Amino acid sequence: MSTRSGTLTRAIAIDALTHVLTRNIHTDVALEKLFANQPNLRPLDKAFIYEMVFGSLRWLAKMDWIMSHMLDRPFSSLDPRVANALRVGTYQIYYMDRVPERAAVSETVEAIKQVGVPNAASLVNAILRRVARKSEYFPKPDKVTQAVEYYSMHHSFPNWMVERWYNQLSLTRFEHLLSNSNRIPKNTLKLVKRNPLPDGEQDLATYLLKTQSIESAWRPLNGSLRLETLPKFDNCEAFKNGCYIVQDEAAQLAASLADITPTDTCLDACAAPGGKAIYLWDNGLEPSNLTVCDFAQKRLKLLRENFERVKLNDANILHGDVVEQVKGKKFTKILLDAPCSAMGVIRRHPEIKWLRSPNDIQNCAAEQARLLNSLSENVTVNGEIIYIVCSFEVEETTEQINNFLNNHPEFEKINPLDRVHDFYKKYITRENELLIFSGNPDDIDGFFAVILKKNK
Numbered sequence: 291m292s293t294r295s296g297t298l299t300r301a302i303a304i305d306a307l308t309h310v311l312t313r314n315i316h317t318d319v320a321l322e323k324l325f326a327n328q329p330n331l332r333p334l335d336k337a338f339i340y341e342m343v344f345g346s347l348r349w350l351a352k353m354d355w356i357m358s359h360m361l362d363r364p365f366s367s368l369d370p371r372v373a374n375a376l377r378v379g380t381y382q383i384y385y386m387d388r389v390p391e392r393a394a395v396s397e398t399v400e401a402i403k404q405v406g407v408p409n410a411a412s413l414v415n416a417i418l419r420r421v422a423r424k425s426e427y428f429p430k431p432d433k434v435t436q437a438v439e440y441y442s443m444h445h446s447f448p449n450w451m452v453e454r455w456y457n458q459l460s461l462t463r464f465e466h467l468l469s470n471s472n473r474i475p476k477n478t479l480k481l482v483k484r485n486p487l488p489d490g491e492q493d494l495a496t497y498l499l500k501t502q503s504i505e506s507a508w509r510p511l512n513g514s515l516r517l518e519t520l521p522k523f524d525n526c527e528a529f530k531n532g533c534y535i536v537q538d539e540a541a542q543l544a545a546s547l548a549d550i551t552p553t554d555t556c557l558d559a560c561a562a563p564g565g566k567a568i569y570l571w572d573n574g575l576e577p578s579n580l581t582v583c584d585f586a587q588k589r590l591k592l593l594r595e596n597f598e599r600v601k602l603n604d605a606n607i608l609h610g611d612v613v614e615q616v617k618g619k620k621f622t623k624i625l626l627d628a629p630c631s632a633m634g635v636i637r638r639h640p641e642i643k644w645l646r647s648p649n650d651i652q653n654c655a656a657e658q659a660r661l662l663n664s665l666s667e668n669v670t671v672n673g674e675i676i677y678i679v680c681s682f683e684v685e686e687t688t689e690q691i692n693n694f695l696n697n698h699p700e701f702e703k704i705n706p707l708d709r710v711h712d713f714y715k716k717y718i719t720r721e722n723e724l725l726i727f728s729g730n731p732d733d734i735d736g737f738f739a740v741i742l743k744k745n746k
């Protein structure tokens with residue numbers, strides 16, 4: 291069926307939100323699948339869809355709160371496609387200044403027919419027209435007596451996350467965390483020292499400005515360039531030649547704790563898509579001394595593509611549960627970038643807010659403990675485990691490490707001061723842990739990393 295692009299883009303955004311929120315699918319994966327069915331979509335259309343989908347996920351609770359006052363039934367009782375059409379429409383009206391309100395309403399009404407719920411068109415039309423008037427006032431929850439409800443609505447977070455952080459963090463950290471987690475994150479490119487820029491170019495910032503009209507700024511971390519938008523990888527020679535990878539400063543800092551020497555034999559236990567393994571290799575690790583493992587086939591495919599692009603050949607690539615895969619093998623360094631709740635990267639993956647439950651944190655902590663306990667057998671004496679998670683939740687970080695050290699007196703936590711760039715030393719805690727909360731002034735991802743040295 292041929293559809294005008296105005297309606298089609300909204301229909302795809304509604305479908306994407308429905309896939310993400312009802313089938314628990316990663317937003318990028320859902321969009322990639324939907325885009326594959328629409329080969330005629332222009333880059334401009336895709337960017338518009340991205341913005342509607344990611345923006346709706348960021349501001350979902352606030353928008354639902356507004357609309358729940360306009361409905362004569364609970365918002366949660368709506369068909370998910372209708373709920374998502376209302377979110378997509380409201381997002382355009384409230385947050386996308388360049389979209390005329392009339393178009394936001396009429397195209398979204400057409401889109402709800404397109405996604406298979408034509409009988410909801412009049413409801414969507416009526417609600418979005420009321421939203422567009424922006425004239426109604428609904429009393430907000432009281433900031434003092436209903437603090438959790440207030441912050442959840444105002445910053446668009448689920449109640450359980452707000453309650454957890456409200457009870458655990460200082461008010462300043464709590465408010466920074468909430469307000470900054472809805473900002474669109476910037477991207478950082480990390481130069482790959484082993485691969486020179488094309489045509490003898492000396493400077494990546496100048497090269498990107500010249501070839502892609504992208505402005506960027508160098509960061510304190512060596513070879514790290516921050517930019518608002520990513521280059522178009524398809525037509526960027528420097529990317530195709532493996533001259534840089536996309537890697538947030540926090541991820542680089544965590545990997546830098548490995549402090550690689552030429553004689554190290556290193557296991558990257560949870561390696562895909564390979565960013566930190568590339569970092570280790572680029573900082574002196576011999577490819578033949580690098581073993582990487584991941585149990586997700588599709589992610590391993592990405593890792594292979596990334597390794598090929600940067601010309602990291604000869605690494606030993608294992609597929610499967612790392613505990614099984616490395617039984618009996620020893621390494622001087624093990625990077626355990628463990629599966630986690632990913633609460634530190636909510637601004638990059640706003641769906642996490644709606645897909646996680648408190649149980650997930652406990653389940654992740656249990657799996658991390660299993661991996662730590664088992665891999666402790668695979669480290670040589672005087673060797674180290676670098677434990678990393680993109681989370682700052684206590685069960686996955688400080689508590690996890692304390693439990694590990696209590697059960698493994700042969701290990702000690704090493705002070706990471708000498709391995710961390712001066713500018714970022716402020717993130718090292720008195721407990722010798724690198725602990726980066728989301729919402730930090732440097733605008734880098736939330737991360738946690740420690741060095742665990744095996745003494746006997």
Ligand SMILES: C[S@@+](CC[C@H](N)C(=O)[O-])C[C@H]1O[C@@H](n2cnc3c(N)ncnc32)[C@H](O)[C@@H]1O
Pocket residue numbers: 559560561562563564565566567583584585586589610611612613627628629630
């Ligand atoms: C945080 S991501 C790793 C990111 C990667 N280190 C990087 O920098 O690009 C965690 C990875 O662990 C993998 N994983 C989780 N449990 C695993 C296990 N038991 N064995 C092997 N891989 C596992 C997941 O598939 C996922 O790719």
